[in-house]
Amino acid sequence: MKITHHCFCILMCVPILLSWSGIALGQGSMLARTPPMGWNSWNHFACEVSDAVVRAQADAIVASGMKSVGYVYILIDDCWQGTRDAAGYIRPNAKFPDMKALADYVHSKALKIGIYSSPGPKTCEGYTGSYGHEEQDAQTYAAWGMDYLKYDLCSYDGMGDQVAAYKKMGDALKKTGRPMVYALCQYGMQKGWQWGASVGGNLWRTDDDIRDDYYVMSELGFGQNGLEQFAGPGHWNDPDMLEVGNGGMTTDEYRTHMSLWCILAAPLITGNNLANMDAEAREILTNPEVIAIDQDLLGVQGHRIKQEGPLEVWMKPLKEGSTAVGLFNRGWGAMPVTVDFRDVGLGNSAVVRDLWAKKDLGPFQEKYTATVPQHGVVMLQLKRGT
Numbered sequence: 373m374k375i376t377h378h379c380f381c382i383l384m385c386v387p388i389l390l391s392w393s394g395i396a397l398g399q400g401s402m403l404a405r406t407p408p409m410g411w412n413s414w415n416h417f418a419c420e421v422s423d424a425v426v427r428a429q430a431d432a433i434v435a436s437g438m439k440s441v442g443y444v445y446i447l448i449d450d451c452w453q454g455t456r457d458a459a460g461y462i463r464p465n466a467k468f469p470d471m472k473a474l475a476d477y478v479h480s481k482a483l484k485i486g487i488y489s490s491p492g493p494k495t496c497e498g499y500t501g502s503y504g505h506e507e508q509d510a511q512t513y514a515a516w517g518m519d520y521l522k523y524d525l526c527s528y529d530g531m532g533d534q535v536a537a538y539k540k541m542g543d544a545l546k547k548t549g550r551p552m553v554y555a556l557c558q559y560g561m562q563k564g565w566q567w568g569a570s571v572g573g574n575l576w577r578t579d580d581d582i583r584d585d586y587y588v589m590s591e592l593g594f595g596q597n598g599l600e601q602f603a604g605p606g607h608w609n610d611p612d613m614l615e616v617g618n619g620g621m622t623t624d625e626y627r628t629h630m631s632l633w634c635i636l637a638a639p640l641i642t643g644n645n646l647a648n649m650d651a652e653a654r655e656i657l658t659n660p661e662v663i664a665i666d667q668d669l670l671g672v673q674g675h676r677i678k679q680e681g682p683l684e685v686w687m688k689p690l691k692e693g694s695t696a697v698g699l700f701n702r703g704w705g706a707m708p709v710t711v712d713f714r715d716v717g718l719g720n721s722a723v724v725r726d727l728w729a730k731k732d733l734g735p736f737q738e739k740y741t742a743t744v745p746q747h748g749v750v751m752l753q754l755k756r757g758t
């Protein structure tokens with residue numbers, strides 16, 4: 373096709389206008405357009421991570437069907453670092469004999485790979501951090517073929533201006549010319565959601581570390597209400613990684629975890645051992661209709677619309693006018709929970725689908741009530757009725 377003068381002008385002007393618009397686009401407008409999905413080594417393997425573990429998880433993310441529903445990032449967390457060479461470049465430790473070869477292996481499966489560091493001299497586990505070597509480290513990650521960096525505050529806390537430290541690495545990543553998702557991990561300190569995107573961040577932790585425990589998970593997840601205005605395409609609030617499949621919660625509790633993270637448009641980074649995942653964890657992590665709520669292109673983070681004691685109703689607006697609704701029971705014993713269609717802007721009637729049961733429930737007038745199990749959820753998609 374011949375590019376006319378008119379076309380040429382549009383092609384040239386759109387990026388210029390976007391960069392003038394002042395909209396914070398993270399590391400690049402095409403990066404993290406929807407919340408990143410993948411696997412991270414920390415929750416299950418912690419410092420037992422190695423080249424062999426990462427290869428096995430990359431194999432398993434494909435074999436288990438996780439990749440085909442959208443999980444593509446394989447993320448190495450803390451404990452991979454060795455010492456610096458005489459010129460100051462970081463080398464991996466003995467558990468990672470060849471980082472470039474590992475990245476090539478992950479890429480050969482049409483997956484992406486990520487790595488971890490800290491703005492301070494040490495990481496949270498005491499390994500070598502990036503302090504004073506930010507540009508060198510960013511160049512090294514780019515040369516290895518990394519697609520994602522998690523940058524974890526730890527030993528920098530109290531050392532200086534946190535925002536400047538995160539900007540320094542954000543600028544260093546940009547300077548490499550390689551698109552890398554930039555994940556800020558500062559546990560919500562200094563309200564990272566207010567400045568995360570301005571330093572190039574594509575996601576930022578909003579709170580402390582998750583644990584494989586219903587009460588810790590639910591404090592984090594239900595505590596996100598009010599942060600929705602800070603999330604959007606390219607820049608997301610991160611209530612921390614998923615614990616589904618690690619064994620510390622019931623099936624209903626893990627469904628609550630997954631449903632809530634999807635309503636929150638949270639990054640879906642699993643933290644279990646994908647190589648020996650049971651059918652139940654797989655079913656929760658791979659439900660395509662639930663994942664579609666998280667990945668909806670409107671990119672709006674959901675919020676709470678009603679709370680009565682332990683019962684909560686949350687909604688997330690979706691593109692093309694439908695709405696996801698979570699009916700949650702944080703209490704003991706099964707209890708009825710009701711969504712009033714007017715509360716989600718749907719007027720008098722709605723057509724209801726149950727996303728875990730994978731069932732159309734039909735049209736209802738004014739409201740819909742479901743019995744929700746203890747610590748459980750009923751997750752719905754509502755469309756305007758006729």
Ligand code: GLA
Pocket residue numbers: 414449450495496497524557580581
């Ligand atoms: C912090 C982070 C965790 C993990 C560990 C690794 O606690 O919040 O997600 O990265 O450090 O040491």
